[in-house]
Amino acid sequence: MKYINDYELCAGLEVHVELKTKTKIFCSCKTDFGAEPNTQVCPVCLGHPGTLPTLNERAVEYALRAGLCLNCRISELSGFDRKNYFYPDLPKAYQISQYEKPICEGGFLSIETESGEKKIGITRIHMEEDAGKLLHTKERGTLIDYNRAGVPLIEIVSEPDIRSPEEAVAYLRELRSILLYAGVSDCKMNEGSLRCDVNLSVRKKGVAEMGTRCELKNLNSFKFIEKAMEYEYRRQIEVLEGGGEIVQETRRFDESSGKTFSMRKKEKQSDYRFFPEPDLLRVEISEKMIAEVRSSLPVLPKERREKYCESYGIPISDGVILTQDRKIADWFEKAAPLTRYPKTCANMILSEIMAFDESESLPERISPENMASLCDMAGDGTINSAVAKKLIRRMWKSDIDPEKVVADEGLAQIRDRETIRTFVKSAIEAMPKAVEDYKKGKETASRSIVGKAMGLSSGKAAPDIVALLVEEELLKL
Numbered sequence: 001m002k003y004i005n006d007y008e009l010c011a012g013l014e015v016h017v018e019l020k021t022k023t024k025i026f027c028s029c030k031t032d033f034g035a036e037p038n039t040q041v042c043p044v045c046l047g048h049p050g051t052l053p054t055l056n057e058r059a060v061e062y063a064l065r066a067g068l069c070l071n072c073r074i075s076e077l078s079g080f081d082r083k084n085y086f087y088p089d090l091p092k093a094y095q096i097s098q099y100e101k102p103i104c105e106g107g108f109l110s111i112e113t114e115s116g117e118k119k120i121g122i123t124r125i126h127m128e129e130d131a132g133k134l135l136h137t138k139e140r141g142t143l144i145d146y147n148r149a150g151v152p153l154i155e156i157v158s159e160p161d162i163r164s165p166e167e168a169v170a171y172l173r174e175l176r177s178i179l180l181y182a183g184v185s186d187c188k189m190n191e192g193s194l195r196c197d198v199n200l201s202v203r204k205k206g207v208a209e210m211g212t213r214c215e216l217k218n219l220n221s222f223k224f225i226e227k228a229m230e231y232e233y234r235r236q237i238e239v240l241e242g243g244g245e246i247v248q249e250t251r252r253f254d255e256s257s258g259k260t261f262s263m264r265k266k267e268k269q270s271d272y273r274f275f276p277e278p279d280l281l282r283v284e285i286s287e288k289m290i291a292e293v294r295s296s297l298p299v300l301p302k303e304r305r306e307k308y309c310e311s312y313g314i315p316i317s318d319g320v321i322l323t324q325d326r327k328i329a330d331w332f333e334k335a336a337p338l339t340r341y342p343k344t345c346a347n348m349i350l351s352e353i354m355a356f357d358e359s360e361s362l363p364e365r366i367s368p369e370n371m372a373s374l375c376d377m378a379g380d381g382t383i384n385s386a387v388a389k390k391l392i393r394r395m396w397k398s399d400i401d402p403e404k405v406v407a408d409e410g411l412a413q414i415r416d417r418e419t420i421r422t423f424v425k426s427a428i429e430a431m432p433k434a435v436e437d438y439k440k441g442k443e444t445a446s447r448s449i450v451g452k453a454m455g456l457s458s459g460k461a462a463p464d465i466v467a468l469l470v471e472e473e474l475l476k477l
């Protein structure tokens with residue numbers, strides 16, 4: 001596209017996260033996902049006249065935890081407001097939300113980009129209740145499940161600091177791991193407990209003012225977020241270059257065509273006629289409560305990957321993947337100090353274990369001790385990498401002691417040159433065609449001879465010595 005390099009993408013994200021409290025935010029109904037429709041409801045969450053909401057203290061604590069993990073200022077005094085809108089999934093015809101004074105403001109989150117660490121500002125985090133769920137069917141029209149109505153949510157609003165679809169995904173991944181570490185949500189995009197809207201605008205490079213933005217809704221996977229942003233970025237540039245104007249609106253992403261379509265003109269904040277919720281008291285948060293929550297927070301991914309980099313020389317980009325799942329990071333921190341080769345341990349997790357199905361079950365499958373002795377043997381050359389890979393696959397199935405297996409089955413690496421030379425000679429003898437190709441100048445032909453010699457050693461020969469001796473023997477011919 002002709003003008004694409006003249007423009008810059010500016011995006012901010014609004015992320016809705018369901019808090020994993022046992023009960024809803026203003027009543028004692030359960031919040032279990034997947035229950036029979038309309039079995040987790042009561043007069044409060046169904047909006048019957050005369051009922052009164054009671055605030056769930058645990059929801060406040062979780063919002064506070066999220067805010068502290070995202071470096072926010074905590075409001076000593078915050079409150080709820082009514083957001084009025086009429087939609088069948090909202091039985092009261094208003095949503096209880098926080099408008100004037102949210103519980104958290106002014107935080108940030110750091111992501112790793114190709115050019116290093118970047119801070120993305122967080123404008124605010126506010127608490128609110130979720131709406132019910134509409135189910136559109138052919139046979140029976142639109143059905144409503146109110147089980148979700150009243151499930152506690154936090155909405156995390158970022159500054160428009162995001163400059164590419166990749167940065168948006170990096171932000172979401174980091175946000176998701178932080179919330180998982182904090183233990184406030186299960187963050188399952190497929191069950192809707194983490195939902196993301198993107199506000200996107202474009203501007204000419206060098207211009208300070210933001211362009212008119214569009215809101216992209218219903219993005220339920222990282223892949224779709226990237227695709228929708230990519231499409232919308234180009235669409236807006238095309239409109240502007242064609243002499244048109246961007247209209248502020250809400251757009252829907254269509255998964256099959258990969259395009260975005262206008263849904264409706266964006267409501268203005270005044271359309272919601274916000275006013276303070278008269279049925280709830282203000283929310284007061286004491287210094288003591290903040291200190292208590294702060295002292296119970298886990299070490300977060302960023303601090304962990306920095307420590308891995310400093311202590312073990314693990315690249316930050318690997319650390320990002322290693323710390324995404326807290327269970328795996330905790331397990332790695334147990335195994336790493338037990339081996340002389342912690343970097344080998346990290347590489348095995350990244351290249352081998354993460355390729356297995358259900359890789360997150362690692363802590364239940366392999367003990368840190370057995371992993372450490374495997375890494376020691378691989379690191380000091382007792383076994384070669386092919387044997388290490390085979391062993392890790394066996395350990396994944398049952399937690400065997402790799403040192404014992406290596407001793408029992410004679411899997412130790414062969415480094416003796418004369419022993420290896422006999423394998424190499426046999427390989428050369430067995431492959432006259434490859435030898436001929438090599439003589440004709442096809443240098444890659446020696447690779448198949450290396451492979452054959454490795455096979456003859458049952459995979460135990462040291463690959464570097466095999467390669468060296470194959471070259472040596474071929475030159476003699």
Ligand SMILES: [Zn+2]
Pocket residue numbers: 024027028029040041042043044045046150
């Ligand atoms: Zn209820």
